Amino acid sequence: MNFTATAAKALVGFLLALTLGACSSPQVAQYANEKPVLELSEYFNGTIDAYGIFTDRSGAVQKRFTVLMQASWKIVDGKKVGILDESFEYSDGTKQKRIWTLTETAPGKFVGKADDVIGEALGESSGNALHWSYTLALPVDNSIYHVQFNDWMYLVTPKVMINIAKMSKFGIDLGEVTLSFYKR
Template identity: 40%
Template sequence: MIARRVLIGALAIAGLAALTACSAKPRAPKSFLSDRQLNLEEFFVGKTVAHGQFQDVLGNVPRRFTVDIKGTWDGETLTLVEDFIYDDGTTEQRIWSLTKTGEDTWTGNAPGVLGTASGVERGDTFNWAYKIDLPIKGGTMRVNFDDWMWLLSDDRLLNRAYVSRYGVRLGEVILFFEKQ
């Protein structure tokens, strides 16, 4: 009887995890929630601060962080120097080089990113996808990021990134950017 209850509990947890992992991600908007136009090269120039956290598929929040970002734009390349400070006191720096490849399209790279990241601006929305060897305790973990950003005001941007490995969602990173 106890073994049956344990099995039922394990199946319920597995089902919940599967259901959570299969929740719908955003899609490119057909209509926009605002008349704002997100232009990365305008939003990220200068100093920006972001506050965020990683939440796994079971709802646990194992990590929170702050990111100080310094952005420069030379007319073709947007360089973002991101200094992460995690809640456990550890730090990390990532330097992105983003190239505007069309009116609304971008490519980019940073240390640890495999291949080329690519993204598209649509109205107040930006979708950015890449594969990265993400630093973790004891090494790195290769994951895919599917980032969605929404311009909330001239100085605020909301970011929800879906993190997966081998096609299985591990969790989400939620960030709130604010221009300084």
């Protein structure tokens, strides 16, 4: 088979489009009509239990953990501000604490801060979904690694939410955190 320059360009263009399409990420707006609608200040208010695992890039479970979260919101300078106080307990017996401060900067737009988050977490919600992007200072053995989180939360029922967070460093997949939240 003899390809002409035009046919070769068309094939390269098709393969490039196919590759880019396969790499595209979901957009939070595509969940706009999904129910129940996630209202962050309603769901993350009160006591929430979470159960999770960390899987490495091969899919093997490396850690199991539980989280007890106490959450509350108030209005500060006309904006909703939430405090999410998380207490983690890992399967190896270690414990960790993270306190998030979330601020709704516009309808469906959020900024999050915590001591181990580098800079700010940026969040956007629509319908039943919330998407967060942030860099976390992650302790591993005796070192701290700055890893990127691509974090998706989906409200399944008014009391249950599923969270899938992909971790990467320099664009290389490190693993995934999967959590199931239950609002008491």
